[in-house]
Amino acid sequence: xxxxxxxxxxxxxxxxxxxxxxxxxxxxxxxxxxxxxxxxxxxxxxxxxxxxxxxxxxxxxxxxxxxxxxxxxxxxxxxxxxxxxxxxxxxxxxxxxxxxxxxxxxxxxxxxxxxxxxxxxxxxxxxxxxxxxxxxxxxxxxxxxxxxxxxxxxxxxxxxxxxxxxxxxxxxxxxxxxxxxxxxxxxxxxxxxxxxxxx
Numbered sequence: 001x002x003x004x005x006x007x008x009x010x011x012x013x014x015x016x017x018x019x020x021x022x023x024x025x026x027x028x029x030x031x032x033x034x035x036x037x038x039x040x041x042x043x044x045x046x047x048x049x050x051x052x053x054x055x056x057x058x059x060x061x062x063x064x065x066x067x068x069x070x071x072x073x074x075x076x077x078x079x080x081x082x083x084x085x086x087x088x089x090x091x092x093x094x095x096x097x098x099x100x101x102x103x104x105x106x107x108x109x110x111x112x113x114x115x116x117x118x119x120x121x122x123x124x125x126x127x128x129x130x131x132x133x134x135x136x137x138x139x140x141x142x143x144x145x146x147x148x149x150x151x152x153x154x155x156x157x158x159x160x161x162x163x164x165x166x167x168x169x170x171x172x173x174x175x176x177x178x179x180x181x182x183x184x185x186x187x188x189x190x191x192x193x194x195x196x197x198x199x
Contacts, residue, residue, distance in 0.1 A: 007045045007047075008042060008044055008045075011040065011041040028047040030045060030047060031044070032044050033167070046167070075198050076103075076106060076199065078197070078198045079198070081193065081194070081196075082096065082098060082193075083191040083192070084179065084194060085180070086118065086119070086180045086185070086188040086189060086192075087185050088185065089185040090140065090179040091137065091139035095177035098176045098178060100175070101174065102153045102170055102173050102175075103173060104173055106173075107169060107199050108168050108170045109196050110167050110196070111165055111166065111196055112165045113194045114192070115193045117180060117189065117190035119133075119147040119182055120135075125145075125146070125148075127163055129146055129149075130148075135181060136183070144181045145161075146182050148163060148181050149180060149192050150178065153170050153175070153176050153177075154174030157170075157174065157177075158171070158172055161181075
């Protein structure tokens with residue numbers, strides 16, 4: 001599973017934004033989003049980490065000339081590493097609360113996922129779930145692959161399957177919740193380890 005590094009750059013006082021982004025690109029940084037924030041343009045970039053000491057993505061934030069209130073009120077860059085168990089039915093035990101808030105200024109989340117789980121059918125799957133079997137769980141509200149990792153932002157937010165590590169754009173704002181899709185959870189085993197970063 002790739003480990004990603006993330007960089008958030010304010011372009012407010014950069015005189016040649018194109019050359020700055022091109023230079024970052026030559027250093028393997030990939031632009032994933034541009035976002036207007038408090039009259040500034042903020043660039044969100046990622047690259048695959050070549051060397052990592054603890055297995056967790058690292059955030060570098062360079063805030064050039066941003067107002068103080070923007071620096072303190074933003075939750076951009078907040079991140080957590082959690083285990084999402086496969087044996088908890090969200091209709092009974094609820095969704096896993098990441099305690100991460102997706103604010104108005106956030107463009108989405110980046111996720112780095114590892115692990116496998118055993119589903120109700122006995123199949124061992126990664127976060128993309130089963131290739132053969134799908135299930136409808138009323139607490140999730142969509143028919144999705146058994147064993148797949150699922151996210152939503154807010155209690156009534158859009159359901160988003162999270163099949164792979166990478167960037168997930170989110171239009172909804174609020175608390176981020178995660179769960180694993182299945183129709184029965186009695187025989188499920190294992191969990192997914194996921195590092196989530198607000199971008």
